[in-house]
Amino acid sequence: MKDLNFLLELAKSAAFEGGKEILKFYQSSEILMPISKKDEARAYEIYIKPDKSPVTQADLASNDKIFEILSKSGLPICSEEKILDENASEFWLIDPLDGTNDFISGIGEFCVCIALIQNYRPILGVIYVPISNEIYFAAKDLGTHYEKLENFSPIQDNIVSFSKQNLANKTQKRIAISRYGKNQIPLLLSQKLNLEPLRLSSAIKFCKIAEGTAEIYARFSPSSIWDNAAGEVIASEAGAVIIDLKTQNPPLYQTSNLKSNEFVVISKEFLDKKDEILAFIKKQI
Structure with a gap:
């Protein structure tokens, strides 16, 4: 390479x-x-x-x-x-x-x-x-x-x-939600964790996780691998994790399967809540 x-x-x-x-x-x-x-x-x-x-x-x-x-x-x-x-x-x-x-x-x-x-x-x-x-x-x-x-x-x-140590300081915590998404789980999650919904479109949501503007981005509507790959690197190199909700592992990107599974992105600041977040989502799905 x-x-x-x-x-x-x-x-x-x-x-x-x-x-x-x-x-x-x-x-x-x-x-x-x-x-x-x-x-x-x-x-x-x-x-x-x-x-x-x-x-x-x-x-x-x-x-x-x-x-x-x-x-x-x-x-x-x-x-x-x-x-x-x-x-x-x-x-x-x-x-x-x-x-x-x-x-x-x-x-x-x-x-x-x-x-x-x-x-x-x-x-x-x-x-x-x-x-x-x-x-x-x-x-x-x-x-x-x-x-x-x-x-x-x-x-x-x-x-x-x-950097993984240098995220934006803010008092209000947010969850990035698709502007057009109809699934109610992100809103329920926002209520449980007292997060303000931040409605956005496109992969910009990953960027908001990276810069510390949002703490969580949960995707339940259909998406493809090209929608998420760049954003995953940008979020993860800032300390976040992305979890494939079907496999409970990081997503795979291969041309033999162009569709992405449902996933959640959790910021570095909220990693201590990862198990709580995943358990809550599992109950809702």
């Missing part, structure tokens, strides 16, 4: 450029229209994939740009928009536009997710939020970092590290 720092910089560059492609299509004033009805005012087209989820020209443009850059590594690439046929043990796993529904409806909570998988586990993760020009990145044993970008160029003075 190539140097991890080199691959991390390559992934960051790919995320920046993918985000730039997305912003070419994004208009915050756009109103979500029925998918079956063509909106002549929209600056892009929407297509429906076989799984009934939407994909836009922005997804595809970001995907192409990310492929172009990551291909320099010589490693296979698996994307939401271009599935990798082989069951590789080492590959890039990307979601070129996580939160397509938010993008379509003019909500800025979408992001670019890039992870590097080795032996079915993520060892590198990058999440870039184009609207706020913020990037979260992490690699195994290198910690989690945050950067506020200016003109898509890294500003070294703006790098903030979320």
Whole structure:
């Protein structure tokens, strides 16, 4: 495997450029229209994939740009928009536009997710939020970092590290909940642990765990491996743990099974409550 720092910089560059492609299509004033009805005012087209989820020209443009850059590594690439046929043990796993529904409806909570998988586990993760020009990145044993970008160029003075000992101080504890999630378990968990619900979309929820804005993120709605791999590295390198609720182990990421099981992410600060959290969830499922 190539140097991890080199691959991390390559992934960051790919995320920046993918985000730039997305912003070419994004208009915050756009109103979500029925998918079956063509909106002549929209600056892009929407297509429906076989799984009934939407994909836009922005997804595809970001995907192409990310492929172009990551291909320099010589490693296979698996994307939401271009599935990798082989069951590789080492590959890039990307979601070129996580939160397509938010993008379509003019909500800025979408992001670019890039992870590097080795032996079915993520060892590198990058999440870039184009609207706020913020990037979260992490690699195994290198910690989690945050950067506020200016003109898509890294500003070294703006790098903030979320080490396993250096999490945000706050009085109000929160649980990250999917903006569109209908499962009631996260709300019940928030009541049990006296946590304020923080409703968000996309993999940004993992970033909130890493920076200490939220303590728990429990996912019970369907998701795919590219939705979670980058976020897992970012959260875990900041001291959090992610637990597959079916296996009670860390999730596996392999192209032979693209769907993720239900899972929970617990911040470093709440690790002493892990058994209590898992027992409560088990009773609810």
